[in-house]
Amino acid sequence: MGRCHRSLVRRPAHVSWSDELKHALDDPGRLLAMLDLDPDYARIDTDPAFPLRVPLAYIKRMRKGDFHDPLLRQVLPLAEERHIVPGFVSDPLQERSATLTPGVIQKYAHRALLIVTGVCAVHCRYCFRREFPYADHRLPIASSSLRAIESDPGLHEIILSGGDPLMLSDEHLGRLVEALDAIGHLRRLRIHTRLPVVIPARVTNQLVDCLRVSRLRISVVVHVNHANELEGDLETALRRCAEAGIALLNQSVLLKGVNDSVDAMCDLSERLFDCTVLPYYIHLPDAVRGTHHFAVPDHVGRKIIDAMRIRLPGYLVPRLVKETPGEASKTWL
Numbered sequence: 565m566g567r568c569h570r571s572l573v574r575r576p577a578h579v580s581w582s583d584e585l586k587h588a589l590d591d592p593g594r595l596l597a598m599l600d601l602d603p604d605y606a607r608i609d610t611d612p613a614f615p616l617r618v619p620l621a622y623i624k625r626m627r628k629g630d631f632h633d634p635l636l637r638q639v640l641p642l643a644e645e646r647h648i649v650p651g652f653v654s655d656p657l658q659e660r661s662a663t664l665t666p667g668v669i670q671k672y673a674h675r676a677l678l679i680v681t682g683v684c685a686v687h688c689r690y691c692f693r694r695e696f697p698y699a700d701h702r703l704p705i706a707s708s709s710l711r712a713i714e715s716d717p718g719l720h721e722i723i724l725s726g727g728d729p730l731m732l733s734d735e736h737l738g739r740l741v742e743a744l745d746a747i748g749h750l751r752r753l754r755i756h757t758r759l760p761v762v763i764p765a766r767v768t769n770q771l772v773d774c775l776r777v778s779r780l781r782i783s784v785v786v787h788v789n790h791a792n793e794l795e796g797d798l799e800t801a802l803r804r805c806a807e808a809g810i811a812l813l814n815q816s817v818l819l820k821g822v823n824d825s826v827d828a829m830c831d832l833s834e835r836l837f838d839c840t841v842l843p844y845y846i847h848l849p850d851a852v853r854g855t856h857h858f859a860v861p862d863h864v865g866r867k868i869i870d871a872m873r874i875r876l877p878g879y880l881v882p883r884l885v886k887e888t889p890g891e892a893s894k895t896w897l
Contacts, residue, residue: 581765585685588619592641599636600628609641614694614854616641617687622762625795634790634822638688645689645854654695656851658889667709672893674720675754678709680740681727686762690819690858692850693727714747721752730759734770745778753780756815758787760801767801776808783811786841790823791831799839806840813844816882818865819858826871833872833880843882848897850887862886866897 589595593603595616618639627633662671670676682696713719722744732740744750755775759766775782784805788794806812814836818824823832833843848865849858869884885894 579765581759581763581768584619584621584763584765588617588685589623590616592616595623595636595640598623599626599630599633601631607643609643609645611641611645614641614687614691617684619685619762621764621797622686622793625792632821634828635792637822638690638789638819639686641687641689642857644857647856648853649856652851652853652856654853656889657692657887659693659696661889665708665712668712669725670719674718675723676713676716676719676721677723677725678713679726680724680729681731683731684726684728685731685759685766688758690817690849690852690855692852694852694854710743710747713744713750717749720750721754722750723754723756725756728757728759729755730757730766730771734768734774737771738774741774741778741780745780750780753778753782754785755782756785756787761786761788761793761798764797764801767804772804772808772810775805775810781811783813785813785815785844787816788814788832788836788841789816789819790828791835794835794839802839802841812841814841814882815845815847816843817847817849817858818860818868818884819849820860822858824860824864824868826868826875829868830872830875833876833882837880843880845894846882846884848884848886862897869897 589598592608592610593605595618596603596608616639622635622639626635630636657671659669659671662669664670664676667679668676669679684691687694713722724740729737741753744753775784786802802812816823816829816832818829823829829846836843846865846869848860848862849855851859865884869881872881884897886897887894
């Protein structure tokens with residue numbers, strides 16, 4: 565189990581995050597019925613390749629009777645996902661061409677992504693990796709991935725990605741952190757995750773202990789798109805991470821019908837800071853096949869960020885970015 569075997573903080577017993585995961589909903593009709601909505605099968609999709617998956621803890625934050633609830637919109641599969649729209653493709657970021665070795669993707673200098681799992685706790689409908697060939701990346705992590713990182717002294721930061729890296733058990737994650745900790749030229753470890761947002765119980769004592777003892781400077785980048793996602797249990801979980809010295813950042817995606825307004829994004833930034841999280845990026849959505857209905861034009865994003873600069877202090881205004889394959893960094897807008 566490595567160094568993550570001992571808990572430094574005691575909490576009352578509760579339903580485990582893995583138990584909550586087992587009861588995640590996969591039936592769109594049942595989800596709509598729970599929200600007092602008509603299961604209109606002409607509007608929803610049941611694509612077996614990328615089906616509905618949403619935990620009950622997240623559903624509880626949705627507004628009943630509102631088909632346009634911003635949380636529901638992020639997870640409900642719609643029939644329009646089947647529409648073929650020019651320019652929307654399976655791999656818009658050309659990640660396959662940026663793969664160094666199975667499991668390791670390098671797009672930018674001095675940092676690389678380590679794909680640790682192909683599984684998520686929730687299927688976000690705008691996901692840019694909904695057609696990613698996880699089977700080609702030898703999951704779970706192969707020793708060849710770690711050897712590739714160890715052999716490149718120019719790498720200073722590893723970003724755990726997936727899928728969702730926190731789908732790994734605490735024990736597995738602990739062994740991985742220790743292995744990366746032992747690679748002398750690494751300085752930082754970043755973990756990109758949505759899991760605590762949809763199941764706050766994922767932030768266990770063992771997870772926090774695991775991250776706090778590493779010599780690497782660790783940051784956790786959560787993925788919150790709307791202020792309504794930041795309910796009490798999640799705030800408590802985030803504060804525990806912050807108290808353990810873990811840097812907390814947020815990346816959101818600007819999504820039509822979810823958060824594409826000045827009020828929504830200002831509310832999100834202020835609520836994030838209340839929860840000890842610093843707004844980091846707002847991404848324009850990637851042109852992934854099946855996600856055209858979430859697309860927000862560049863000029864709309866610019867207007868929103870300009871208005872945020874007027875209404876908020878600078879440290880609460882995230883960077884508006886988009887990703888272009890082959891560029892040396894993300895493009896600031």
